[in-house]
Amino acid sequence: MPHYRCPCGSLLKSVSSARSLRLPCLRLFISIKTMEVVTREAKVSDSCRAAYYGWKKNNSEFGGILSRIEKESLVDVESDAYESSVNE
DSSP states (O other), rough: OOOOOOTSSSSEGGGGGOOOSSSSSHHHHHHHHTTTOOTTOOOOOOOHHHHHHHHHOHHHHHHHHHHHHHHHHHHHHHHHHHHHHHHH
């Protein structure tokens, strides 16, 4: 596996520490945290993911909204994958 860097700057050495940024709310959180554009193909560290989920848990007024956005985005991704497989 090639070495990836988390947007926060930490080196991701193993597969278990490199997670994709599929969720738009997680990408937004990381982008705000680092003040940089974060693409969907970027990888993120477990500590950054834990920071996001901790922030989401501690800010319950946003937690419901963010969960809904994440749920809708996953449905959109699944429907796009289904449509592309049907078209082929």
